[in-house]
Amino acid sequence: MTRSTRLQTLIRLLRHRQEPMPGPALAEALGVSLRTLYQEIAVLRAVGIEVVNEPGRGYLLPPEVVLPPPALQEPQVVGQGGGASSQPTVDALVFYTNPLSRGGIVHWMLEELGINYRTVTLEYGSAMKSPEYLAINPLGKVPAIRHGDTVVTEAAAICAYLADAFPEAGLAPPLAARGDYYRWLFLAAGPLESAIALNDLGVTPTPEQAMRLGSGDYWALVETLAGAVADKPFIAGDAFSAADVYVGSHIGWGMHFGTLPRRPEFEAYWDGLRERPAQRRCEAFIERVLAGGT
Structure with missing residues (x-):
């Protein structure tokens, strides 16, 4: 059964029910696991079909939903x-x-x-x-x-x-040139995030404890990251990449919220990224949310 067919079947099973249909019974009728059922319900909601979940009872479909739903076709x-x-x-x-x-x-x-x-x-x-x-x-x-x-x-x-x-x-370098790309992308996701969190909580590991932590020493990471972006518009070569999205986000947020120091290397690197049109759109979106808009 294709996903589209399964979603159509799921809607048909719920459409004319007066009482909620329990999740296990619904999964059995579709011939899928409960986990798959939950994922398919999430997909329906993502395309605007609001399946109602009554806790402890099961699922219902609002009567106004028509078949076939346009969102599943064009x-x-x-x-x-x-x-x-x-x-x-x-x-x-x-x-x-x-x-x-x-x-x-x-x-x-x-x-x-x-x-x-x-x-x-x-x-x-x-x-x-x-x-x-x-x-x-x-x-x-x-x-x-x-x-x-x-x-x-x-x-x-x-x-x-x-x-x-x-x-x-073009947001990933060629495979043969991905050394710095993978290095900095996942250094920021692992050691940097952990070190920032510990430092923000006021936890200062002893040298012996730092040796056991994947994050190592906070200030050593700050120095390493500053050296990686010093006098460079991009962190992984001559072109903007997904690594800049991830590392740049952490540097920008870190300076804004005080979890990273405002070093000249960080400020110059972030200033070059934050004016990208895509980043400006995202910042404008967050500003609207904070102002109570949509």
């Missing part, structure tokens, strides 16, 4: 820049986020790609802990993406995946 999948996708919505890219989260990194990456995508905004709390979203990310955190059948979580992994999934955007 979609208009829109990103911040607008435009329509040529793919079926069920196979398009869905971006799960909260504007005030690390999802901003992925938002910037998507805008740099210039592709069509659908954004699903989740509030902190019950929305991120719902069974449907936990089937996307069992940690109940954002960001995450679903691209066809592929689900990717963790901002650095998403950036790396998107750069490879859309090579025409």
